[in-house]
Amino acid sequence: MNWGYSKQYSGDFIDGKRAGTGKYINEYVLEGERQKVVYSGAWKQDRMDGDGTLTRKATKEDGVVRMNEIQTGTFKNGSLLYGYDVIHAVADPDFSFSYRSNQETLQIMGGHENLKASLKQGTLFSIDYRKGSIRKSCSIFPADTKAAQREQDAALKYLQGIQTRLGPYMEEFERLSKQVPLK
Structure with a gap:
C-alpha cells in the first residue's frame, strides 16, 4: 500500500490500522537531505509496537551519507523501549x-x-x-x-x-x- 508522496507499507491491518507484522518505508527530503526510514516488525494500533528493526539514513545532496542508524529490539508506542541503537555519523x-x-x-x-x-x-x-x-x-x-x-x-x-x-x-x-x- 502506498500513500502520500513517499510512504509505503506491506503487512497486516486490523480495522484499517497497521497491526500484526509489516514493513514501512518512508523516503523524503528534509532541509536538502534525502531521508530514508524503514521499519520491519510488529505493529499495534498503527504504531511500531513489539519486536522490530528500524533504520534511518540521511544523505546530503552530493550523495555523502551524513548519518546512518539502526535500532533493533522491542518497540512500544512508536519508540525503542529495549534493545540496541547504533548510530554512525559524520561526527x-x-x-x-x-x-x-x-x-x-x-x-x-x-x-x-x-x-x-x-x-x-x-x-x-x-x-x-x-x-x-x-x-x-x-x-x-x-x-x-x-x-x-x-x-x-x-x-x-x-x-x-x-x-x-x-x-x-x-x-x-x-x-x-x-x-x-x-x-
Whole structure:
C-alpha cells in the first residue's frame, strides 16, 4: 500500500490500522537531505509496537551519507523501549552505541572495532553503564580535579571488572555497526 508522496507499507491491518507484522518505508527530503526510514516488525494500533528493526539514513545532496542508524529490539508506542541503537555519523566520535533493558543501560561512544580491547586498555572515547543504583562513567579525557579523576579511574576499573558481562553487548554493537556504513 502506498500513500502520500513517499510512504509505503506491506503487512497486516486490523480495522484499517497497521497491526500484526509489516514493513514501512518512508523516503523524503528534509532541509536538502534525502531521508530514508524503514521499519520491519510488529505493529499495534498503527504504531511500531513489539519486536522490530528500524533504520534511518540521511544523505546530503552530493550523495555523502551524513548519518546512518539502526535500532533493533522491542518497540512500544512508536519508540525503542529495549534493545540496541547504533548510530554512525559524520561526527567525532563517529559511532554512538546504546543498549537498554529493563535492568541496565550501556552507552559507548567511539570507534566500531575492538570495543572489548579498548575497554581493557582504557581507550574508549566514553562509556556509561547503569544497573539499579550503580552508575559508572568514564572517558579518555582527564577529569577536572584529582578527586574526579580518582572517581573516573575507579569507574574504569569497575567496568573492566565486569567486562565478561559487557562483552556480548559490545559484540552486538560491532555486528550492528557493519549495517550502518556511511556510503
